[in-house]
């Protein structure tokens with residue numbers, strides 16, 4: 030990739046997209062194409078084709094998706110399946126039609142079966158039923174990666190396929206209806222500290238184990254994989270290390286200075302007991318995530334407090 034090549038980034042207003050744009054800008058890439066949803070609605074094939082015809086990107090990073098936590102997925106199962114299917118089909122079809130040289134389509138580790146052996150290896154794809162709460166989102170992600178592989182087989186198209194675990198960090202959403210677990214906990218504990226609350230009640234037993242990667246490591250991994258991979262196989266993009274939700278809550282509470290009690294509402298479900306990716310394939314490609322969970326949580330707490338300090342910032346609401 031040369032600094033003067035036209036490079037498309039979809040989802041450029043999102044958490045991952047905005048950090049990728051910032052990183053590429055800092056490396057001197059000066060023809061970044063970052064259309065807003067108004068300029069290119071990815072759910073609308075005519076809008077996508079018209080945009081590609083006019084702008085002719087040489088490379089493309091496909092990061093856009095309808096993304097959300099469990100509640101959002103449960104409330105809009107149609108949107109998570111249909112919109113995400115439209116988005117991947119329209120992007121890849123335009124890529125093929127308008128001769129994009131190489132692209133990258135960001136997947137998710139939720140493509141793996143609910144009962145997947147842990148840590149989850151790439152070979153476990155399509156070996157069992159999915160977690161029902163975000164099945165639509167996962168099916169759209171699987172359809173996207175299989176479509177990219179089909180284009181590769183039939184037309185030689187190059188589309189790199191990283192599968193990240195839970196992503197958090199700069200630009201994350203803290204609004205309760207949109208946030209994922211780590212940003213939701215940061216908000217809960219920062220707000221509790223501010224309100225001098227005596228207890229914070231959290232869902233489940235705290236025993237479930239999850240893996241988290243900071244968005245800046247995701248961006249570094251994306252750029253690394255874009256260089257070294259051609260897109261035949263999917264590749265996990267994680268840290269390979271998991272933590273229990275109770276450990277995570279204690280870490281965040283300590284970083285925020287919250288000293289009250291943490292109460293577990295065990296009538297609420299834990300979800301899958303463990304979700305952690307196997308990162309051997311990633312390591313063999315020459316990449317390792319660098320930002321420790323403690324350092325990432327510290328940055329996120331500070332960023333949330335800055336957002337709260339800015340009156341009426343919707344991401345902190």
Ligand SMILES: NC(=O)c1ccc[n+]([C@@H]2O[C@H](COP(=O)([O-])OP(=O)(O)OC[C@H]3O[C@@H](n4cnc5c(N)ncnc54)[C@H](OP(=O)(O)O)[C@@H]3O)[C@@H](O)[C@H]2O)c1
Pocket residue numbers: 039040041042043044045046065066069070071072091092093094095096116135136137138193194195196197209
């Ligand atoms: N966050 C995670 O924990 C996580 C984990 C694994 C994988 N991923 C994947 O990583 C990618 C980025 O996620 P993120 O957390 O950065 O998401 P995000 O912050 O919610 O951003 C999503 C982006 O997609 C755009 N978008 C959605 N629908 C669109 C449409 N119809 N037309 C044009 N743009 C549209 C949004 O634009 P607007 O600003 O207009 O809404 C936004 O820029 C996604 O593919 C996601 O599936 C995320």
